[in-house]
Amino acid sequence: MVSAMTAPGTGALSIDAPATGSDAELIERSRDDPEAFGALFDRYSGMLYRYVSRRLGPEAAEDLVGETFLAAFSRRDRYDVAQGDARPWLFGIATKLVSRHHRTEGARYRALRRSPVEGPVEGPADRVANGVTATASRPALSAALARLPRRDLDVLLLVAWGDLTYEEVARALGVPVGTVRSRLNRARRKVRAALGDTNPMHEEE
């Protein structure tokens, strides 16, 4: 009796099935049928949690993910349904909420700057080399993050940790793509400079 939404023979139901349907369709539907919004949570809460846990740690992340969906839910009427993918929208909301915790975030990176390198690195030679590089560079990296202006940091981390494209970051933050590019370049320049100080193995691009 149970069929996956993609199974053939489900008739009219499968046409707009949420499993295959876009986020925009879900959001549109949730305007009349609020429960539909829960499916968005099921789709993206894990992804957002991972992203926020990187920036703020696990304790703050849980609550913040909840806040993100509450905020998104209350703004669902204003969602542009021409945008099929809701990730940029959700990342944008989460990022704004993260900025309220900028002290926590800064403290987190500064703590990393001081924390010792963990355990020996094992594995194939190239991975060891990379691993050594990455772990050795961690203090410098986190120090650089702690010093970045928030706007630049948001762009950098949406790209590096949120895996958004430039266009998606632009949507998330409500700024032109050109602005995204310039902020990202500026942020990366600073990060590279910080790494260059301590990491002779680093190759400039």
Place this chain on the structure above:
Amino acid sequence: MDDLGMLRDLGGELEHEPPASLARQRRRLADAAAGTVRVRGARRPGRWGLFGAVAAGTAALILVPSVLLSAGGGADPARHADPAAGAGTAMNLLLVGSDARRPGPARADSVVLAHLPADRAKVSVVSLPRDSKVRAPACGHPAGGGPRAAGTARLGAVYAAGGTSCLVKTVQAMTGVRVDRTMVIEFDGFRRMVDALGGVEITMPRALADRNSGLRVHAGHLLLGGAQALAYARARHLPGSDGSDLDRVGRQQRLMAALVGQAKREQLRNPVRFASFLKVAAGAIEVSPKLDLAGFRSLADSLGRTGADDVRIGVVPSRPDRADPLLLAWDQPAASRLFAEFEAGG
């Protein structure tokens, strides 16, 4: 490795996997979806909105018969013959999901009290767990359910022993709420309603299997047929569930809400299928005192403007009884306060 690569590595080290407790955040969202934040007064009465995702815009059980019938549409106004069911009159409904498939007395699997104020601006729906501890009524001598302390009974057993009229008396005595009409949906009727609709779409957070009910579903967004939908509503012992009646009540409400949403969509998308669904629904629901189709429509029309955020769905506040932990004792005075609104609400 370039700077972005190193940054990604660092991110990977910092990352945490979503904990199981993240589900709590989904519940917060569900509460918001149920519009529970709008509850009047500072105090949230009992467990309003605990199962909020269910709001789906509609007091599930009521709306299956009524809103859907209104949609059945084209209703000619001349047939609005039963003003008692229409707007202008406050109404309390007792809704019973009944299991009459097996020989012997029918068993209530879900009991819901709904209040429709005169202006229909808000609708309140409260589930009464069948494990609720009630004062044993004179009308029914609960046979099943094991020995109980003298004078007490299980709400579900009252229905099994004394039928709808006895259930009404008991609920009226327990809540102080006058019951104007009862609507009984037999589960087989429910199954047929779901099938008539072509199934119901619902999201399963995890795969579930239960031998007793025959439930077997995988995680994700699914299309449940009637039999599986019924099993989902009825299953008692599921992994990740606390096995309580409340857990089951939550599933039933979710399902009913999904069903209403589904029906509304079908109404637009597939009028033929929707019409056949209506016919099945009308036949599957037994209303007392009897409500003819015109009365149904009149009731439904009066609810036509009651929106998603205007329906509050909750469960009567309760906790395991001290003497018999298998029973749920209602929290007082929270429960009384809750039902006071049913009378005062107009």
